[in-house]
Amino acid sequence: MSSGPAIQTLPGFRDFYPQECATRNYLFAQWKEWCRRYGFLEYEGPILESTDLYRKKSGDEVVEQLFAFTDKGDREVSLRPELTPTLARMVAARQRDFKKPMRWFSIGPFFRFERPQVAKGRMREFYQFNCDVIGEDAEQVDAELISLAIDLMVAMGFSADDFVVRVSDREAWLHFAREAGVAEEQTDPFLQCIDKMERQKEEITAASLSELGTSLDAVKAFIEEGAQRVPRLERLFVSLKAQGKDSYCEADLGIVRGLAYYTGVVFEIFDKKHGLRAIAGGGRYDRLIHNLSDGKADMPAAGFAMGDAVIGNLLEKTPEAKKRLEQYIQEAAAVDVYVVIASEDQRVAALAGVDQLRQAGRRVHYPFAPMKVGKQFQAAETQGATAAVVFGDEYPKVSVKDLANRAESSMEGIPAMLAAVEALLGQTEAGGALD
Amino acid sequence: MSSGPAIQTLPGFRDFYPQECATRNYLFAQWKEWCRRYGFLEYEGPILESTDLYRKKSGDEVVEQLFAFTDKGDREVSLRPELTPTLARMVAARQRDFKKPMRWFSIGPFFRFERPQVAKGRMREFYQFNCDVIGEDAEQVDAELISLAIDLMVAMGFSADDFVVRVSDREAWLHFAREAGVAEEQTDPFLQCIDKMERQKEEITAASLSELGTSLDAVKAFIEEGAQRVPRLERLFVSLKAQGKDSYCEADLGIVRGLAYYTGVVFEIFDKKHGLRAIAGGGRYDRLIHNLSDGKADMPAAGFAMGDAVIGNLLEKTPEAKKRLEQYIQEAAAVDVYVVIASEDQRVAALAGVDQLRQAGRRVHYPFAPMKVGKQFQAAETQGATAAVVFGDEYPKVSVKDLANRAESSMEGIPAMLAAVEALLGQTEAGGALD
Numbered sequence: 001m002s003s004g005p006a007i008q009t010l011p012g013f014r015d016f017y018p019q020e021c022a023t024r025n026y027l028f029a030q031w032k033e034w035c036r037r038y039g040f041l042e043y044e045g046p047i048l049e050s051t052d053l054y055r056k057k058s059g060d061e062v063v064e065q066l067f068a069f070t071d072k073g074d075r076e077v078s079l080r081p082e083l084t085p086t087l088a089r090m091v092a093a094r095q096r097d098f099k100k101p102m103r104w105f106s107i108g109p110f111f112r113f114e115r116p117q118v119a120k121g122r123m124r125e126f127y128q129f130n131c132d133v134i135g136e137d138a139e140q141v142d143a144e145l146i147s148l149a150i151d152l153m154v155a156m157g158f159s160a161d162d163f164v165v166r167v168s169d170r171e172a173w174l175h176f177a178r179e180a181g182v183a184e185e186q187t188d189p190f191l192q193c194i195d196k197m198e199r200q201k202e203e204i205t206a207a208s209l210s211e212l213g214t215s216l217d218a219v220k221a222f223i224e225e226g227a228q229r230v231p232r233l234e235r236l237f238v239s240l241k242a243q244g245k246d247s248y249c250e251a252d253l254g255i256v257r258g259l260a261y262y263t264g265v266v267f268e269i270f271d272k273k274h275g276l277r278a279i280a281g282g283g284r285y286d287r288l289i290h291n292l293s294d295g296k297a298d299m300p301a302a303g304f305a306m307g308d309a310v311i312g313n314l315l316e317k318t319p320e321a322k323k324r325l326e327q328y329i330q331e332a333a334a335v336d337v338y339v340v341i342a343s344e345d346q347r348v349a350a351l352a353g354v355d356q357l358r359q360a361g362r363r364v365h366y367p368f369a370p371m372k373v374g375k376q377f378q379a380a381e382t383q384g385a386t387a388a389v390v391f392g393d394e395y396p397k398v399s400v401k402d403l404a405n406r407a408e409s410s411m412e413g414i415p416a417m418l419a420a421v422e423a424l425l426g427q428t429e430a431g432g433a434l435d
Numbered sequence: 436m437s438s439g440p441a442i443q444t445l446p447g448f449r450d451f452y453p454q455e456c457a458t459r460n461y462l463f464a465q466w467k468e469w470c471r472r473y474g475f476l477e478y479e480g481p482i483l484e485s486t487d488l489y490r491k492k493s494g495d496e497v498v499e500q501l502f503a504f505t506d507k508g509d510r511e512v513s514l515r516p517e518l519t520p521t522l523a524r525m526v527a528a529r530q531r532d533f534k535k536p537m538r539w540f541s542i543g544p545f546f547r548f549e550r551p552q553v554a555k556g557r558m559r560e561f562y563q564f565n566c567d568v569i570g571e572d573a574e575q576v577d578a579e580l581i582s583l584a585i586d587l588m589v590a591m592g593f594s595a596d597d598f599v600v601r602v603s604d605r606e607a608w609l610h611f612a613r614e615a616g617v618a619e620e621q622t623d624p625f626l627q628c629i630d631k632m633e634r635q636k637e638e639i640t641a642a643s644l645s646e647l648g649t650s651l652d653a654v655k656a657f658i659e660e661g662a663q664r665v666p667r668l669e670r671l672f673v674s675l676k677a678q679g680k681d682s683y684c685e686a687d688l689g690i691v692r693g694l695a696y697y698t699g700v701v702f703e704i705f706d707k708k709h710g711l712r713a714i715a716g717g718g719r720y721d722r723l724i725h726n727l728s729d730g731k732a733d734m735p736a737a738g739f740a741m742g743d744a745v746i747g748n749l750l751e752k753t754p755e756a757k758k759r760l761e762q763y764i765q766e767a768a769a770v771d772v773y774v775v776i777a778s779e780d781q782r783v784a785a786l787a788g789v790d791q792l793r794q795a796g797r798r799v800h801y802p803f804a805p806m807k808v809g810k811q812f813q814a815a816e817t818q819g820a821t822a823a824v825v826f827g828d829e830y831p832k833v834s835v836k837d838l839a840n841r842a843e844s845s846m847e848g849i850p851a852m853l854a855a856v857e858a859l860l861g862q863t864e865a866g867g868a869l870d
Binding site for chain 2: 006007008009010011013014015016017018021022024025036037038039041042043044045046047048049050052053056067068069070071072073075077079086089090092093094097099101104109111113125133136138140141143144147151238239241242243244245293294296332333335347348349351352354355358359361362363364365368369382383
């Protein structure tokens with residue numbers, strides 16, 4: 001074995017110790033739970049894909065930010081930067097096997113090769129939640145996706161004071177561009193210019209816009225008056241209101257989304273207090289599956305994605321949300337029962353008790369090596385145990401102690417102990433549902 | 436956008452469509468659930484590490500099978516082939532922050548660059564469950580890990596007729612090697628020779644063993660009589676019996692594990708009927724963390740790993756296990772309630788009903804676009820709905836239909852509808868626990 005300085009985590013990559021992993025799992029659990037309620041099915045693709053899959057969507061320039069390399073079999077491959085091209089490939093390959101509309105979601109790691117900015121939450125490896133409805137062009141889908149995103153936020157403890165969903169219509173912008181005389185081949189640069197406007201110096205935007213054949217004044221006027229004029233957004237708000245979600249949303253033509261492929265309603269979620277990057281974003285992309293699959297599949301689609309970085313940051317900054325997260329972390333670590341082995345002569349009996357408690361769905365710790373009884377009770381407290389079960393020389397007499405109020409009772413044998421523990425912990429919280 | 440033949444999944448990589456993803460999730464859920472009951476905490480490391488991290492453990496030859504490449508920052512990096520080196524790095528970096536023993540587990544993707552053999556379940560990207568106890572040298576830990584592995588197998592529907600845990604002691608083999616006169620520097624090749632014995636032609640093994648200074652006869656005699664003679668295995672079986680697990684285990688010195696770093700009890704799980712590769716394997720490795728961390732941390736440890744390929748194969752081949760898996764897959768896809776929109780005039784009311792049902796934890800579908808009522812009921816059945824709720828012209832009168840027995844009742848308004856649905860579906864199965 002070689003020696004030398006200790007090997008470090010690569011820059012932009014993270015170690016998830018149990019506490020950080022519990023935070024990650026909290027996000028995963030919220031994402032999964034709301035997808036369950038909305039009737040979405042989970043899928044997953046490979047972490048590595050042909051680099052061509054990404055070139056196809058976004059051209060060579062995207063390869064700059066890809067974690068791309070040549071494998072030992074001389075293939076140009078990339079760690080995936082996003083899921084949509086994989087989704088399009090999968091859907092095109094088996095499009096006849098699934099009833100439409102398909103409601104699909106996925107949670108997994110993604111990669112980009114850029115300078116890591118930990119403070120801003122830009123990592124080289126990050127998690128992302130993707131949620132898409134495929135094979136349905138009804139406008140209802142836009143409201144459904146936005147509603148799901150809002151339910152997620154509210155379940156995590158965020159209120160309308162904390163975040164806003166800014167909703168826009170890409171088609172309204174395409175209409176504006178045509179009316180304003182922006183050349184058709186300049187549509188993408190025009191949309192990108194609008195997308196960057198809020199982060200760009202005004203004179204630079206103004207210069208770009210006049211080069212593109214329009215003006216900053218015209219664009220500003222459109223944004224200010226625009227939203228009320230867009231019938232599709234009016235209809236969207238009727239649905240959002242019916243689903244109890246309108247108060248979290250603003251029609252706002254300032255949103256266009258940078259990517260070229262959106263075709264209808266687009267939206268981004270922002271925090272209201274901390275000026276973080278967008279929490280989530282998405283919209284309708286009716287032609288992308290057709291284009292990515294070389295015409296093999298032609299299905300309308302809409303979806304959105306949420307990464308773990310910005311929302312993780314916001315969880316830390318928002319008291320109610322942080323409280324819920326911390327409760328989850330605490331519950332994820334706490335054991336139900338600590339089995340105290342007061343006499344090593346009864347270790348075998350205690351092991352049988354441990355096994356029976358676990359078969360009943362309880363989370364159980366016990367000392368692997370002989371340990372003083374006082375230390376065992378300390379361990380029980382440290383590990384957040386609700387009950388202690390004591391196996392000692394008086395076995396088959398066993399005692400059960402409520403660690404909250406120190407109340408203790410004793411009984412004969414393991415079945416009686418199990419009943420006492422169930423009575424103490426409450427039948428209702430028994431077992432962990434397989435999800 | 437470029438054209439050309441459709442881009443394929445890379446060789447050895449898999450697409451997880453919803454059904455395959457549900458199978459994967461079933462494994463994940465079992466792994467997580469038993470780790471919960473045993474009081475293990477989840478952690479995760481990066482998917483990419485310095486190639487040196489793996490060289491350090493296993494020498495340059497391991498790099499042959501690594502998914503290794505040079506990144507754009509000129510670093511030699513690898514997609515992780517296993518988790519133990521990452522675990523050692525993480526533990527060494529923060530060893531004082533955690534109470535010992537640490538009970539940690541992890542579930543994630545791993546990679547190897549070798550010829551994919553799909554039929555044998557050898558993929559380039561695979562999932563693996565890792566489960567370790569760190570900072571505790573008590574023999575009890577060996578039984579604990581084996582017991583957890585058995586509980587997993589039994590929960591998935593496998594019986595003692597389907598699988599066996601073959602348990603051995605690496606130290607007994609080291610003792611044999613010393614007694615038989617195998618040179619100390621030949622210990623690793625000797626252990627590897629024993630490890631390969633069952634898959635190797637006898638004359639080749641015999642030749643290797645005599646070259647190493649012993650004989651096939653001596654080795655065979657040791658294996659046949661050995662297990663009964665090893666006191667550590669005797670003690671192990673006392674614990675396994677107490678935990679109700681002895682009938683699934685065999686003391687069997689034919690197991691040594693190929694890797695050099697094991698120092699005590701080692702075990703592998705095999706199916707009994709199909710001759711598949713090992714389902715899981717592990718053991719005690721008291722010096723590995725010291726070696727991998729350049730002496731920064733020195734902690735005894737034991738653990739095991741289980742991949743998704745062999746167990747996935749065995750699930751398909753074992754009727755009781757397959758039945759449980761299929762039930763899980765079916766439940767993972769089924770919606771609770773289908774909301775039928777019998778009149779588009781009542782879509783807004785229906786959306787409010789959908790939202791309220793979801794807030795109550797129910798999994799709900801409804802038609803995104805106008806659809807004939809008959810087709811909606813068809814969709815409800817296809818999606819495995821238990822109840823249908825009908826919003827039509829008679830709103831605020833709503834009707835709730837039990838799709839199993841066609842019983843129908845009607846009520847006034849959404850709160851009454853919610854109560855009727857809860858009565859039908861049963862309060863007990865409401866909501867999905869966040870895990």
